[in-house]
Amino acid sequence: KNEVEQSPQNLTAQEGEFITINCSYSVGISALHWLQQHPGGGIVSLFMLSSGKKKHGRLIATINIQEKHSSLHITASHPRDSAVYICAPLEGKTGNQFYFGTGTSLTVIP
């Protein structure tokens, strides 16, 4: 079983702030998935990364496979970024995702 920990669990930020969400896991993986869950419940895939860094707009994800740790950064946060952010490691052989973090609930205040 892969123990997935996310921190912080809840985060409130002022619009424009730089946000960091951390994810650590206990078992080696092939890649890690960052997901965004909207207040209505829908889930969107943000990043799939297996090494280094990826950037998409104001979102940046980094991963250190050896240290079993990943971070999601949001630059110049905006109220529309308010959502739950979830990390999910991908199992080595199949690329299936069996375990999910509990999520970080982000609220960005105007």
Added chain:
Amino acid sequence: EPEVTQTPSHQVTQMGQEVILRCVPISNHLYFYWYRQILGQKVEFLVSFYNNEISEKSEIFDDQFSVERPDGSNFTLKIRSTKLEDSAMYFCASRSETYHYGYTFGSGTRLTVV
């Protein structure tokens, strides 16, 4: 952009009844998944499906649950004899052969067992 479609969006059922949750994955995707999320809790893996058969299933996915791909496009989750604790959001997801392109999730079916 291609979507994974789930129906219905919300289903209310009596305890003990059978429900079928439906999903239409992206047409050229090969791997299909069902997940559930009980209100306020984390997303949980139920089952993965590849090459017309179950490839992995979790402890949650017991004999009460079954999956089918009846016609090559739909992917269904059947829950027999529903219990109150089956109330949750159920998500379908699909991906291509290469997981690096990511997973696409459906918008979910909220199941309420009364």
